[in-house]
Amino acid sequence: MTDCPYNLVSGGVTAPKGFVANAISCGIKNPTATRLDLALLYSTIPCSSSATFTTNRVRAACVRVSQENLRQGDYRAVVVNSGNANACTGESGIEVARKQCSVIAEELGLMAREIGVCSTGVIGLPMPMQRIEPRLPELCRDLSDQKGHDLASAIITSDTCEKEMSIEIEIEGKPVRIGACCKGAGMISPCMATMICLITTDAAVAREHLDAITRVGVEYSFNRVTIDGDMSTNDTTIVMANGAAGVSLSPSHPEWVTFERALHDVMLEMAKRIVQDGERVTKFVTVDVIGAPNDQEAKQVAEGVAKSALVKSSWNGNDPNWGRIIHAVGYAGSLVREEKIDIDIAGLPACRKGEQTTTPSDELRDAVLARNFNVLINLNMGDAHYRVYTTDLSPEYVDFNRSEYAYWNQAKKDGLTH
Amino acid sequence: MTDCPYNLVSGGVTAPKGFVANAISCGIKNPTATRLDLALLYSTIPCSSSATFTTNRVRAACVRVSQENLRQGDYRAVVVNSGNANACTGESGIEVARKQCSVIAEELGLMAREIGVCSTGVIGLPMPMQRIEPRLPELCRDLSDQKGHDLASAIITSDTCEKEMSIEIEIEGKPVRIGACCKGAGMISPCMATMICLITTDAAVAREHLDAITRVGVEYSFNRVTIDGDMSTNDTTIVMANGAAGVSLSPSHPEWVTFERALHDVMLEMAKRIVQDGERVTKFVTVDVIGAPNDQEAKQVAEGVAKSALVKSSWNGNDPNWGRIIHAVGYAGSLVREEKIDIDIAGLPACRKGEQTTTPSDELRDAVLARNFNVLINLNMGDAHYRVYTTDLSPEYVDFNRSEYAYWNQAKKDGLTH
Secondary structure (H helix, E strand, O other): OOOOOOEEOOOHHHOOOOEEEEEEOOOOOOOOOOOOOEEEEEEOOOOEEEEEEOOOOOOOHHHHHHHHHHHOOOOOEEEEEEEEOOOOOHHHHHHHHHHHHHHHHHHHOOOHHHEEEEEEEEOOOOOOHHHHHHHHHHHHOOOEOOOHHHHHHHHOOOOOOOEEEEEEEEEOOEEEEEEEEEEOOOOOOOOOOOOEEEEEEOOEEOHHHHHHHHHHHHHOOHHHEEOOOOOOOOOEEEEEEOOOOOOEEOOOOOOHHHHHHHHHHHHHHHHHHHHHOOOOOOOEEEEEEEEEOOHHHHHHHHHHHHHOHHHHHHHHOOOOOHHHHHHHHHHOOOOOOHHHOEEEEOOEEEEEOOEEOOOOHHHHHHHOOOOEEEEEEEOOOOOEEEEEEEEOOOHHHHHHOOOOHHHHHHHHHOOOOO | OOOOOOEEOOOHHHOOOOEEEEEEOOOOOOOOOOOOOEEEEEEOOOOEEEEEEOOOOOOOHHHHHHHHHHHOOOOOEEEEEEEEOOOOOHHHHHHHHHHHHHHHHHHHOOOHHHEEEEEEEEOOOOOOHHHHHHHHHHHHOOOEOOOHHHHHHHHOOOOOOOEEEEEEEEEOOEEEEEEEEEEOOOOOOOOOOOOEEEEEEOOEEOHHHHHHHHHHHHHOOHHHEEOOOOOOOOOEEEEEEOOOOOOEEOOOOOOHHHHHHHHHHHHHHHHHHHHHOOOOOOOEEEEEEEEEOOHHHHHHHHHHHHHOHHHHHHHHOOOOOHHHHHHHHHHOOOOOOHHHOEEEEOOEEEEEOOEEOOOOHHHHHHHOOOOEEEEEEEOOOOOEEEEEEEEOOOHHHHHHOOOOHHHHHHHHHOOOOO
């Protein structure tokens, strides 16, 4: 977080009081691997919780079970695995997710419906429960408030680094903490990405208010990012608030806005880190569309540009190619007028009224050599605006995503496929 | 054309009687280059003509001028250049396109409105008219019915080969010819791609009927292809019918269907060749969505799959990854039901009711090693269907499209930019 206005503390999701975690290595993807791939987050005291899930019509079994559980009350614990998405696995996938919940609930003395379950990894393969189930009791022991980082490690897949943060704010003169961790890094698109984000706070916030704050926060963070335009079957954001800090918050509280802003800032920071660590990306580009006739068209244009393979390829080549940007503006579905479009790249005017400017092309070129830059598109047709955070598209991204076939070979050895 | 049911003849767009062409090298992109980059197609006798243009809101100057001219009557000639798209070039771009038309019209003894003008290449740079204009008179001389292939060469850009064909059918016992050539090869998306297609026939067909046949033909050919999902500012299909074969056709003619089918087959073959020669592609994939609740949703799903970077990357890696296909089906915007979705890859059942089948993964793998294969997605929710022709996405595509910056350097030398 550049110029972070917050007091950063260590601990990630276990920084807020009353939250503990554990992570172990089950060899979910590969029985001989030793990386952490199964994790548990647990609030030692009752808490309220909220969540948003993928809007993909194909939803993973874990998403279905988590939704079902959340409808009946709050989560007290969340189990997360990487290496297998438990998606497109039919009724048996649902049974697996329920089994994960029930075993953990029994160990922790909870009801199964108090467990959230998240999975991320390959789609379409049954979960290797023969390796997961025997380890669940162990996962529920050795929980610690020092293991937030282990959890952050266990949930990542193609991410190159853990993504976590924790901050402390002051409310009613008391310290209140917010902790978060998340994973990306491919199949990332608005509403939502192949992402999991867990957020904890030791403030007390009733479910209805937590729902509202989460919904708005997701809209301005995770729903504003696109890496490759592909929306996953598993995306989940879970927020848990347990009140251990001794502060109870609601919108009528005089310091509600302080808390709300801090939580939203944490979500936005997590979203940006997902983009920055997108698969094989070299650029972090903020696309702002302003002057749009309405919100919907502002969004269409911003996402159209952010998803264009040609625009993204040019960014990878440090090419300040406003011609490709305007072509994507033109087909994005908004009734733009070419002769009104202005485009600034990295603060330099690149296009005015649909034509090139006198900005020296070398200056534009130098500006996009930076890892981070902005593209500002003014449609000059109204007051609506929209922002998207995105990346370039690299040859290495495609190469990286060419084949998951090795996973299938392992799955065949495991008897999970044919 | 595999198993072509037609009598193939040579000559491309100059195979039909009464059509002549010429192509020269102007060094439009690079003054030292010698490749053909400026071409003219001319019907020596009056003809009717029809055209479809890009639906991009950002339209090249040549598209605007061609549309303006077509509203006033039929084209007798079409001038095409590669190397510069004359797009986003403002009023001066319009003047350039009009100048091209007026100079050619004068040379050929026509009116300027009888000229169609097409450009393809870089967006946003003024046309180097200092190199084009002096050569236009020469272009109008030396027209020949042997130069269809030269024209096909002059219009290609990143295409790896010329795309042309000409066939002869028999109507009223007389030979009737249809000739075509086109160019791709990036920025290819439905409605329409960075493509130019010129089609000639020596049948006589009135404008209204030619319009109808063109509109339907484009819908089932060029609007069904996607390579990178990027729609260009310049896409144009022009069909010219001059009657030199001595056969006059209309929908009431008993052999109309023969002609209509032949013209549509030529368009589809041109569209397929654009896909097959997509930038750095290694696969030609036909995506069929069936069992959709309505046409719109069938189209959304087919295009969603065909545009997914992850799906396309997996095809590049010979990975029969139905999990990625179903995830793209799920977010394409149709209200699909996961538990009803069946997916066949290359004729093999890969997914039934949203889950993996017992088809051995090695068999699926072997099937997608082929350059051409089909993906059949049955939503099992209705009777609507839609087909899209598409490709894989390769690391080489991204690498190829990383930078057009060299063009800008040349443009700077030409005084066309800063």
